[in-house]
Amino acid sequence: MRFLNGKTLLLFAVMFCLQTTTAQTFIQAYADKANQCSQTNITTNLTEYEALGVKYRGTPALENAYQWLVNKYTSYGYTASQITTDSFSYSGSTCKNVVVTKVGTLYPDTYVIVCGHYDSITGTGTNDNGSGVVSILEIARLLQNVPTEYSIKFINFSGEEDGLRGSQHYVTNVVNATNPKMNIRLVFNIDEVGGIAGQVNNSITCERDTGTPTTNNALSSTMTQELMNCVSFYSPLTPVLSYAYASDYMPFEENNEIITGFFETNESPYPHTANDLLVNMDPVYNFNVAKAAVGATLHFAKANAAVLSEEVFATDYQISFYPNPTKGKLNINLGTLKQNNYTFSMMDIQGKEVYSDTIPNAKQIETIDVSRFSKGIYMGVLESEETRITKKIVIE
Structure with missing residues (x-):
């Protein structure tokens, strides 16, 4: 939750108009998948999220x-191995x-992070940030088998x-703390995107890095331009360019990662109050x-458009062996x-078994x-x- 004034938005809208286009192109398969978004899911999940109450630290509502x-996530087909909990205390x-991790x-070993917070303060936080939560859930649902x-x-x-x-x-x-450090391609943050009831909500603010360190600012600008293109390609909304601050991408930005994000252009006055409710939002x-x-997520994670609607990816449970070829x-x-x-197990080209091991209680990656x-x-x-999954492995 943060604040932009009208002059700032106008400035960045003008800057958007001056942006040059990139070679990025519309992909019909991406549009077809985006069109599978469900208004019913969005509204139902917002209603359920709101009913959970004020989700502040130490409350049963947060748990x-x-x-x-x-x-x-489990109902969408993600497994216990894919869903992990990062706990902390304060x-x-x-x-x-x-x-929730979906392996490419x-x-x-390179990640696109799609994120947003689910806690709230004072009110139920249905816009700030139930709106981001339900958006992420819908992305995860639609990309589960992609x-x-x-x-x-x-x-x-x-x-x-x-x-x-x-x-x-x-x-x-x-x-x-990952060794080697986790390799992040992009952090895409979604925070407060519910709009205001009764207003014309037809644009979405796309946020780029303008802070320090400045090393990745140019790459963030490039990714944000691509995000804006995705808005135009795959939704009826108009993208508006702005800058990133005061949300969950900032620790990543300070860690010199590439960031971008979504934030509503018509900024609601209700977040952090008891009136941050679905009735004051625009679920459409x-x-x-x-x-x-x-x-945008299909674009940034580079979904294979040729097999986007095929079932091959689902039939082998998305199991993979990598790197392949490998040396060690x-x-x-x-x-x-x-x-x-x-x-x-592993067999050589003569069909002789050269390795076999039973792995109980396997982690997502062994x-x-x-x-x-x-x-x-x-x-x-x-x-x-x-199941029994067989795949070729090359050792160099």
Whole structure:
């Protein structure tokens, strides 16, 4: 939640008009997927979110909202291995970030982060930021079975209203604590996109990095221009250019990551009050923002348009072995397989088994050392009670 004055918005609207177009093009398959957004889902989820109450630290409402999110992602087909909790404590209370990971097909170790906070202060926060929450849920629902080159992390942060505590904790204790440091392609933040009831809500503010460090400001501007193009391609809304501040992308920005974001152009006066309610919002606007966000996420994560509507990606449970080719370490991605006890084996080109191991209670990603095997082509086989997946592995 933050404030822009009308003159600032006008300035950035003029700047938008002066922007040059890029080579980015409209993709019909992306539009078809964005058009699968559901107004019913948006309105129903806003109603459910509002009914949970004031989601402030230490309250049952915040814990209930956390569980509600987990249940939503589970209902969309995400597994327990894909849904993780990043917990942190402050002022005597424990808060939880919900993190859902969808592994990419070509760049599995590089992430597009789609995020927004789910906590509220004073009121139920149906706009700030239930509107962002339901948009992220709709993206996650529609992309669950869509192959993307880059991995995606859908993150619902807690503690935003107490000073971006959840996102700061995640950057410090997950992004920078990963060895090597987590490789982030882009952080796409969605905060307060519900509009104002009774007004003409036909534009969405797209936010770029103008702060310090300045190293990634040019890349943020490029990504934000691409976001604006996606708004025009995949929704009826008009994009308006602005700058990023005071939301969950800021700890990432300070960590020198590339950021962009959505924020409503007609800024509601109700956030942080008891009147931040669905009755004061425009759910159709929220729906149109979600459509734009779906198209943008498909673009940023590079969805394979050729197979966007095919079922191939679903039939192998999104299981993958990477990097492939590999020289030393091989990662086994569990995908959406619900049975997390499996056997992984490798056979050489003569059909001789050279490796086999049973992995109980497998994490989303398990890693094995294949450096001792000779260079060549092998067949990797993952077997569980649910399925048997076979894929070629090249050791260099």
